[in-house]
Amino acid sequence: MEQFQGQTLSWTLKDGIIEVALHREPLNEISSLTLEELEKFVAALEDLTRNAHAIILYSTLKPGFCAGADLRELYQWIQKFGREEVANHARAYLERIHRVMNVIDACSLTTIAAVHGVTFGGGFELALVCDLIIADKMARFCFPELRLGLIPGYGGIPRLKRDLGNAVVRDLLLTGRSFNTTKAQQIGLVSQVVGEGEALRAARATATQLGKFDRTTAAAAKRFIKPIPLEELQREIDLFCELLARPAVEAGLKKFVESTGAQPYLP
Amino acid sequence: MPTTDQALDEVLNLAASHFKVPREKLSPDDDFFKALGIDSLQTLDLLTKLESHFHVELPDYELQGVTDFRTLASKIQARL
Numbered sequence: 081m082e083q084f085q086g087q088t089l090s091w092t093l094k095d096g097i098i099e100v101a102l103h104r105e106p107l108n109e110i111s112s113l114t115l116e117e118l119e120k121f122v123a124a125l126e127d128l129t130r131n132a133h134a135i136i137l138y139s140t141l142k143p144g145f146c147a148g149a150d151l152r153e154l155y156q157w158i159q160k161f162g163r164e165e166v167a168n169h170a171r172a173y174l175e176r177i178h179r180v181m182n183v184i185d186a187c188s189l190t191t192i193a194a195v196h197g198v199t200f201g202g203g204f205e206l207a208l209v210c211d212l213i214i215a216d217k218m219a220r221f222c223f224p225e226l227r228l229g230l231i232p233g234y235g236g237i238p239r240l241k242r243d244l245g246n247a248v249v250r251d252l253l254l255t256g257r258s259f260n261t262t263k264a265q266q267i268g269l270v271s272q273v274v275g276e277g278e279a280l281r282a283a284r285a286t287a288t289q290l291g292k293f294d295r296t297t298a299a300a301a302k303r304f305i306k307p308i309p310l311e312e313l314q315r316e317i318d319l320f321c322e323l324l325a326r327p328a329v330e331a332g333l334k335k336f337v338e339s340t341g342a343q344p345y346l347p
Numbered sequence: 348m349p350t351t352d353q354a355l356d357e358v359l360n361l362a363a364s365h366f367k368v369p370r371e372k373l374s375p376d377d378d379f380f381k382a383l384g385i386d387s388l389q390t391l392d393l394l395t396k397l398e399s400h401f402h403v404e405l406p407d408y409e410l411q412g413v414t415d416f417r418t419l420a421s422k423i424q425a426r427l
Contacts, residue, residue: 107388144388197391197392198391217395217399218392220391220394220395255406256407257407258391258394258407260394260399261395262398262399263404
């Protein structure tokens with residue numbers, strides 16, 4: 081399937097570049113439906129890979145790349161299943177999303193996240209599966225999960241640790257603060273910083289350049305340098321599910337979901 | 348290093364310019380959410396612009412409860 085038009089994302093294959101566009105209003109919150117469509121993408125990837133050398137992930141929405149997990153859906157799960165049972169439901173969901181993330185992370189193609197604006201939580205984790213992050217100067221990166229009594233659940237901690245080291249993870253994770261693009265480039269997270277609205281253009285230019293390289297070599301180099309931290313990813317799922325079952329999380333999510341304040345993302 | 352008044356003036360100019368609000372309509376003690384008509388996501392844009400302009404890092408938690416330009420400028424000043 082060389083192109084797909086879904087409700088949360090779409091993809092096209094053209095000139096060896098697969099472009100995956102996220103377009104779920106308001107800010108690409110990752111829901112069950114997003115996961116289903118990501119699974120479709122991963123299922124199609126084997127065929128797509130034959131005629132491609134790069135993947136670009138980007139958002140068509142003005143406020144940013146992705147705000148992360150759909151917290152309203154997570155809160156609804158707690159309401160529906162109760163605190164005891166929700167952890168089992170969440171585990172099954174997380175194992176599915178980790179499978180998707182791991183496939184993209186280990187994909188033989190070179191992957192680029194072209195990000196702008198809000199790149200938070202699960203959105204940040206989605207960018208982290210990519211080989212390169214190209215960011216416009218208004219992008220911001222954040223793991224806000226601790227504000228809700230949780231940790232990132234889509235593989236962000238092991239991947240950020242793999243890529244940048246434990247100290248950076250601790251800063252982002254334990255303070256819950258957001259980094260701008262300048263900071264993100266200083267710490268090595270972002271490979272290219274571009275002007276406002278230019279991330280996709282720069283990603284396309286980079287992807288076109290990658291097409292000039294031998295694919296076997298590029299894939300071998302990637303396998304060599306980018307191991308998937310499977311054991312830590314599994315431990316992250318365990319810890320997320322353990323934390324999710326606590327009353328404090330339900331209270332934090334309830335406050336977020338019902339907030340009408342100007343800064344609902346701050347506890 | 349700019350004085351507190353200079354920093355405040357630069358914050359007001361930058362906010363007016365970025366959000367296309369006439370500068371003369373903004374006052375130091377205005378609630379910037381109301382004066383600029385912005386939501387929490389747009390506040391992040393303002394934060395990014397300010398960090399870039401003043402070459403500082405402003406952790407989000409330092410801005411918790413900050414709603415007026417004067418206090419915002421003082422937070423920046425403290426990091427210069």
